[in-house]
Amino acid sequence: MTWEWALARRTVLLLVSTGIMSAALIYALRYAGPWLTPDALLVHQVAALACLLVLAMVVYFASAFLIGGADIGMLRRNIKRKPKT
Numbered sequence: 001m002t003w004e005w006a007l008a009r010r011t012v013l014l015l016v017s018t019g020i021m022s023a024a025l026i027y028a029l030r031y032a033g034p035w036l037t038p039d040a041l042l043v044h045q046v047a048a049l050a051c052l053l054v055l056a057m058v059v060y061f062a063s064a065f066l067i068g069g070a071d072i073g074m075l076r077r078n079i080k081r082k083p084k085t
Contacts, residue, residue, distance in 0.1 A: 013069030021060040028055055 028051075034040070035048035064070040 017060055017064040017069050019054050020063045024059040041057050
């Protein structure tokens with residue numbers, strides 16, 4: 001069994017990106033929290049959740065690309081990959 005160092009490195013970098021995203025969400029939850037309470041309007045809850053989701057995506061992908069955990073070539077290969085039958 002051979003150890004794939006590139007895969008291990010990429011996995012660690014993506015876990016770091018996940019940690020950065022989690023920290024950003026924990027910070028943002030202070031501000032979005034009042035809109036996520038059960039007594040808030042449904043529209044406010046959905047809007048706050050959508051904002052948190054967009055924030056999570058932006059922070060995760062930005063950090064993953066900036067620290068080298070992901071690259072455009074990998075993204076293109078995964079999009080073009082055909083499903084196994």
